[in-house]
Amino acid sequence: MADMVVLYPSPGHLSSMMELGKLILKHHPSVSVTLIMSSPSSDLVSANPSFTFIPLPEVSLPAPITSFLDLAASFFEIPKFNNPNLHQTLLSLSTSSNIKALIIDFFCSPAFEFLSSRLDIPIYYFNSSGACGLSMFLYLPTLDKNINGSLKDLDIVIEVPGVPKVPSKDMPPVLSDRSHRVYQYFLDTGKQMFKSAGVIVNTFGSLEPNACKAIEERKRSPNEPRPPIFCVGPLTVTGESKRESECLTWxxxxxxxxxxYLCFGSMGVLSSRQLKEMAIGLEKSGVRFLWAVRAPKEDGETQARKAGRAAEPCLESIFPEGFLGRTRDRGFIVKSWAPQLAILNHGSVGGFVTHCGWKSILEAVCAGVPMLGWPLYAEQKMNSVFLVEELKVGLAVKRADDDDDFVSAAELEERVTELMNSDKGEAVRERVKALSGAAVVAKSEGGSAHVAMERLVDSFK
Structure with missing residues (x-):
């Protein structure tokens, strides 16, 4: 029977896991790679002929999604309800193929406990974020024992080996409320990772040396050995469409x-008030800018609910009167979607205002572009701390004292000027330039990520 590796992604981390699949095929050409997922589109299937796609049935959740925490919980619950279907699919595949490994996204963690007692297949976890986030994640069971109460009700500093200190207010909401079921999902996943065949991490050693070392050195009891860690990143998307774009011509x-360059990701939406304030700050800074603008969220609207509405913004109604005319010679506005990889790798781009999603951080590091961290939701505030304190490839905006979500025009003007035109900004620029080179070395033959990938493939054999 032919050897097979099965990938089980969650929708939000599909692109990174597909890059992992491409690497597996490059290092182990004789193996086949199959992705099991909900509703793969025909475009996705046709664009990736080297993979086999197997759809899982759509499942209905019993509870309505009324908050961000409910949404995060649903990322675990959809795989949970699909466990019997996944089990049957793997049994069917096993009749004609020798499944060497099942690699699951951490949101698919409910599959680990369900399958590990039913199938004799090594199960690996895929962590789409970096080593700092993983270290925090693996340490969660210890934090759960040592801290009384929910982090959202505390004003403390979280200390984890190998990771910069993180104020409790900057911890991800999913880890901050013990009363919500999503907290238990993350806690259980932190425990189960230790029982897996290994954890695959989207980072490279010289980017996060302290966190990588702390994870490797973490001691467990003799009965609970530490799983091997494979830092195979950066897993940035390859082969992005080269279609013509007016902003690239500009x-x-x-x-x-x-x-x-300013962009806040596919779910990054801001209020009308904040967009106006940003426009004032950018105009006063005098810098050239390329800004991907999404339609503003309405008062009280959640990030997730707004992201579901794809209406293009009406720029004249959003910005201060005359802003577009006054900045025409040095600014370019993109409505909603922008070709981010091509933009970051363009020689004219010298800075990136980002929401601190890990994928965006890695793309900027690989392109050698320094960042200004402006986190919005999920784990992004924690990532912003890592960006500044551990990676040292960016600066961070400061929130208004009376509104944790609002950044003033004066603050944006000052931070933008600091990033683009100061000695401090230049130091960050030199650091990210060096790490861009280190990323290339890591993925080259003999580099740390290349060696980690060889170790991973050898463990399948």
Whole structure:
């Protein structure tokens, strides 16, 4: 029977896991890679002929989603309800293939406990974020024992080996409320990772040396050995469409490293008030900018609910009167979607205002672009701490004292100027430039990520 590796992604981490699949095929050409997932689109299937896609049935959740924590819980519950279907699919595949490994996204953790007692297949976890986040995650069972009460009700500093200190207010909401079921899902996953065949991490050693070392050195009891850790990143998307874009043509006419790129991800939405304030700050800063603007969220609207509405923004109604005309010669607005990889790798881009999603951070590091961290939701505030304190490839905006979600025009102007035109910004620029080179070395033959990938493939055999 032919050897097979099965990937079980969650929708939000599909692109990173597919890059992992491509690496597996590159290092182990004789193996086949199959993705089991809910409703793979025909475009996805046709664009990736080297993979086999097997759809799982759509499942209905018993409880309505009324908050961000409910949404995060549903990422675990959909795989939970699909466990019997996944089990049957793997049994069917086993009749014609020798399944060497099942790699599950951490949101698919309910599959680990269900399958580990039913199938004799090594199960690996895929951690789409970095080593700092993983270290925090693996330490969660210890934090759960040592801290009384929910983090949302405390004003303390969280200390984890190998990770910068994180104020409790900057911890991910999913880890901050013990009363919500999503907290238990994350806690259980932190425990189950120790029982897995290994944990695959989207990072490289020289990017997060302290966290990587702390994870490797973490001691467990003799009866609970530490699983091997495979730092195989950066897993950034390859083969992005090279379609023509007006913003790239505009960048061609700008001076080298002069443009600030602003983008907050697919779910990054801001209020009308905040967008107006940003426009004022950008105009006063005098910098050139390329800004991906999404339609503003309405008062009281959640990030997730707004992200479901794809209406293009009406720029004239969003920005201060005359803003577009006054900044026409040095600014370019993109409505909603922007070709981020192509933008970050363009020679005219010299800075990136980001929501601190790990994928965006890695893309900027690989492109050698320094960042200004402006986190919005989920684990992004924690990532912002890592960005500044551990990676040292960015600066961070400060929130208004009376509104934790609001950044003033004066603050944005000051931080943008600092990033683009100061000695402090230049130091960050040199650091990220060095790490961009280190990323290339890590993935090259003999580099740390290349060696980790060889170790991973050898463990399948």
């Amino acid at each position: 960048l061609d006419s700008q001076p080298s490293r002069s443009v600030l």
